[in-house]
Amino acid sequence: MDTIELSIASRLELVHLMGLAVRGICGGLPLTPDESDAMELAVCEAVNNSIKHAYAGRPDGVVRVTLAVDGTGLVLCVYDKGTPLEDRQKLNNDLAVARSIDELPEGGMGLFLIRNAADSVGYKAGEQGNVLVLRKAFRKGS
Amino acid sequence: MDTIELSIASRLELVHLMGLAVRGICGGLPLTPDESDAMELAVCEAVNNSIKHAYAGRPDGVVRVTLAVDGTGLVLCVYDKGTPLEDRQKLNNDLAVARSIDELPEGGMGLFLIRNAADSVGYKAGEQGNVLVLRKAFRKGS
Amino acid sequence: MEFENTLQNGVTVVVFKGLRMDAAAAPLFKSNMVDLIHQGAKRFVLDLEAVDFMDSSGLASLMSSMKTLGGSGEIAVCCLGEKVRKLFAITRLDRGVFRIFGSTAEAVTALSSTSTQG
Amino acid sequence: MEFENTLQNGVTVVVFKGLRMDAAAAPLFKSNMVDLIHQGAKRFVLDLEAVDFMDSSGLASLMSSMKTLGGSGEIAVCCLGEKVRKLFAITRLDRGVFRIFGSTAEAVTALSSTSTQG
Numbered sequence: 001m002d003t004i005e006l007s008i009a010s011r012l013e014l015v016h017l018m019g020l021a022v023r024g025i026c027g028g029l030p031l032t033p034d035e036s037d038a039m040e041l042a043v044c045e046a047v048n049n050s051i052k053h054a055y056a057g058r059p060d061g062v063v064r065v066t067l068a069v070d071g072t073g074l075v076l077c078v079y080d081k082g083t084p085l086e087d088r089q090k091l092n093n094d095l096a097v098a099r100s101i102d103e104l105p106e107g108g109m110g111l112f113l114i115r116n117a118a119d120s121v122g123y124k125a126g127e128q129g130n131v132l133v134l135r136k137a138f139r140k141g142s
Numbered sequence: 143m144d145t146i147e148l149s150i151a152s153r154l155e156l157v158h159l160m161g162l163a164v165r166g167i168c169g170g171l172p173l174t175p176d177e178s179d180a181m182e183l184a185v186c187e188a189v190n191n192s193i194k195h196a197y198a199g200r201p202d203g204v205v206r207v208t209l210a211v212d213g214t215g216l217v218l219c220v221y222d223k224g225t226p227l228e229d230r231q232k233l234n235n236d237l238a239v240a241r242s243i244d245e246l247p248e249g250g251m252g253l254f255l256i257r258n259a260a261d262s263v264g265y266k267a268g269e270q271g272n273v274l275v276l277r278k279a280f281r282k283g284s
Numbered sequence: 285m286e287f288e289n290t291l292q293n294g295v296t297v298v299v300f301k302g303l304r305m306d307a308a309a310a311p312l313f314k315s316n317m318v319d320l321i322h323q324g325a326k327r328f329v330l331d332l333e334a335v336d337f338m339d340s341s342g343l344a345s346l347m348s349s350m351k352t353l354g355g356s357g358e359i360a361v362c363c364l365g366e367k368v369r370k371l372f373a374i375t376r377l378d379r380g381v382f383r384i385f386g387s388t389a390e391a392v393t394a395l396s397s398t399s400t401q402g
Numbered sequence: 403m404e405f406e407n408t409l410q411n412g413v414t415v416v417v418f419k420g421l422r423m424d425a426a427a428a429p430l431f432k433s434n435m436v437d438l439i440h441q442g443a444k445r446f447v448l449d450l451e452a453v454d455f456m457d458s459s460g461l462a463s464l465m466s467s468m469k470t471l472g473g474s475g476e477i478a479v480c481c482l483g484e485k486v487r488k489l490f491a492i493t494r495l496d497r498g499v500f501r502i503f504g505s506t507a508e509a510v511t512a513l514s515s516t517s518t519q520g
């Protein structure tokens with residue numbers, strides 16, 4: 001696998017740099033523009049989550065993203081060393097359909113958008129930190 | 143300064159990932175398409191040099207690139223831990239104009255292309271490794 | 285300035301001037317909306333023409349503004365680029381939650397002829 | 403396969419099939435050229451239409467192929483994209499070192515009417 005690692009400090013103002021870098025890389029892979037857009041969004045969501053939830057907004061953490069590519073697809077990992085996601089069920093949450101204004105979600109869309117971009121999503125917390133893993137196969141020709 | 147760090151192993155097959163990531167980031171900065179193209183090329187040249195010269199082709203090194211941006215411009219650093227560039231004069235070499243086929247350069251164009259992309263280029267070797275520094279001011283509106 | 289707020293025919297038009305309506309920008313947007321709502325504004329058109337990237341935090345700031353309005357008003361959006369339109373579609377917020385218009389003029393016309401409920 | 407070599411009117415047309423003619427691809431390109439030269443080819447047209455990124459190593463592999471030819475032949479290039487054309491201009495290799503043509507046909511016509519020197 002060809003691998004590149006990207007990292008930023010845990011500050012929301014830096015997330016766009018990560019998104020742009022991933023967009024650039026996806027632009028050179030056999031992904032459709034829709035797939036690239038979705039992947040850029042997914043990375044930003046995942047990095048936002050590490051900053052907002054794992055690091056609880058503390059700016060002194062690091063969020064690392066690795067992107068590994070081979071002829072069949074890509075594996076994108078987002079690493080942090082903050083408080084892990086406890087309730088794995090959240091990874092599978094579907095979007096609630098709001099029936100009234102009060103039911104409108106004010107969150108919970110990030111993991112949905114991440115799942116929407118990837119073929120599969122995994123999460124692992126360990127001694128060395130936490131990692132969210134997105135896999136995406138190439139479908140487009142070449 | 144907003145900073146992102148990118149890194150790859152010292153293998154020439156990975157340099158395109160670095161180039162694509164930098165292209166993506168430059169696409170979100172107030173640079174003209176010509177300036178972005180030149181910056182992508184410069185990064186690839188600099189990373190190639192670290193791999194080919196500093197690491198002499200050994201695949202077990204790491205090449206790190208940091209990109210720092212503020213409202214006025216960007217600073218791009220390329221780090222390696224290989225054998226440093228000894229002859230600083232090479233940084234300023236101009237392109238030879240070949241008068242015969244035998245005089246055609248087979249190298250020496252990389253640093254010229256790097257200088258061509260940046261407003262200024264610096265190089266420093268130290269205990270912690272070597273760094274090539276490119277600075278580029280934003281000229282385009284915004 | 286990230287926003288430009290103007291009153292047109294009783295409708296508050298908020299032009300989002302940044303390229304990104306993301307987690308970094310959402311808190312500012314939300315506080316701008318809360319200020320306007322506290323000043324009595326009820327009908328909003330949000331012009332997103334400049335926005336080329338929007339994430340779930342951007343959407344969440346819109347929804348929380350809706351809640352602050354508390355049913356006695358409306359927020360419509362207009363001038364969505366392709367990527368932003370896609371995001372509204374994927375999250376199904378284009379189905380009844382937010383009215384989406386092609387231009388500010390269209391949106392203002394539609395909202396100024398709606399009587400506020402509250 | 404990275405290259406497609408064909409003989410047209412006594413001119414060897416080499417189509418570079420990769421997107422990048424860079425430091426990773428240059429050694430393969432050069433050995434393809436050296437093989438062809440050792441087989442007796444003297445006039446070359448290199449079709450770079452597919453290439454959207456070229457660096458100094460790509461250029462260097464072209465120049466070292468020229469040296470291997472040793473003055474008794476020519477390498478012309480054709481179908482350059484905007485970025486590749488810019489690279490030839492910045493490095494001044496478009497001034498006499500390589501003839502640049504818009505299409506393979508044009509290039510083959512020009513080179514097949516040139517008598518080889520060696």
Ligand SMILES: Nc1ncnc2c1ncn2[C@@H]1O[C@H](COP(=O)(O)OP(=O)(O)O)[C@@H](O)[C@H]1O
Nearest residue numbers: 049050053054084085090107108109110111112
């Ligand atoms: N990287 C993470 N680390 C810790 N908790 C997380 C992480 N990502 C998500 N979560 C938890 O899952 C919930 C849902 O996440 P998400 O769908 O992105 O929506 P939101 O971030 O808007 O709440 C979060 O509120 C948080 O509790």
Ligand SMILES: Nc1ncnc2c1ncn2[C@@H]1O[C@H](COP(=O)(O)OP(=O)(O)O)[C@@H](O)[C@H]1O
Nearest residue numbers: 191192195196226227232249250251252253254
């Ligand atoms: N990062 C580096 N580390 C060590 N030596 C370097 C580095 N970059 C350049 N050099 C030296 O400077 C020379 C000129 O570099 P360059 O202009 O890129 O051309 P080329 O790499 O084709 O020789 C190289 O041949 C090498 O000797």
